[in-house]
Amino acid sequence: MSRLLPLLAMPLVLVATACVTINVYFPAAAAQQAADRVIDEVWGGRARPAPAVREPAPEEPTSFLHDLDDRLRFAGLQVLGFAMSSAQAQEEPDLQVDSPEIQRLTDAMEARFPLLAPHYESGALGLGSDGYIALRDAAAVPLSSRNQVRAWIANENADRASLYREIAMANGQPQWETQIRRVFADRWIERAPAGWWVLETNGAWRQK
Template sequence: MRKLVALFAVLMLTALVGCVTINVYFPEAAAQKAADQFIGSVIDQGAQAAPAPKNGASSGMESKPAEGGPSASVIDLLIPAAYAAGSTPDLRIHTPAIDAIHARMSKRFRESLKSLLDEGAIGFTQDGLVAVRSLSAAPLAQRAGVKSTVAAENKDRNQLYTAIAKANGHPEWASQVRETFAQLWIQRAHAGWYYQNSAGVWKRK
């Protein structure tokens, strides 16, 4: 009898899922949180971002199935929690590739990027990159390497946005990840740093 009840429940769930719209959408709130965490740790000169969940740790709420009911794995298979309507998934920003990018960007920020931003030689762009604003504003000892520093930084940033989208199983999110990060780079900018507005005009924070 119990097996019949469980089978009936599974059949009902299957029918219900057929009527449910599964929304695979870009989690803007989660992206903003992830961008703020990543950017904050870079600007804080290499401070470690919040640790990734330990092996075996769950990122969501769990519940035991009621006795005699379908198992949680069946429900998860039918309605993936991350994509069910109304869910708020986290954005994954910890992979070996992303952590390596983070380390390079943090090191570069400490060694050269911060001073170039402080002097107004470079600034943040509207597409999540950095650009040379005034080469003459750079400290004399750094002028020769400004363009190569900017190129290296932008290479890492471009890789970062693509890597985050892929790490979350949606490569098509790369442009939205970039847009979210672009906004947060500017929001996180220190007073006196430069950024470009939507018209490409340099503004000082």
């Protein structure tokens, strides 16, 4: 009978492992709120009012004990029990955007915005769906200013890339960088004034 106990316990193990997610969920709602705070600081009164934060559907959980060898199942169950108690106690955290480096990048972008704003409004520049900005119509920029505008674009994109990375690092989750960039990309576009241009993922430009 004692030999049958491990076999009888296996369905319970499989059910338990199917219901538990050990990974740290990306706090999408908190990321949207953090992006709005940054955009409000960078764009000031030019940013459109922030719409209601949309909570995306949760990601499909992954099993921690998927391919464990039989000899490791006992130790795995101990880890599983700890993870279950941690998962039950966990709530979606705030996303920290208050480090000195994040503030430095935000300040640099805020200082640059008055230089870029006329070119957003003229249609020379646009917002990319990748979280960066792009030169849409070079002819809308005086020839004498084109190199300077290109330098501003390069500096802005470098600061944005650093911002997304620093937010992920400041929260101890470097793997969140891509998700943070996607959230910011959506929020830059969402908060942009009417009349600005947006570069879609298919390479086509549209005007808000």
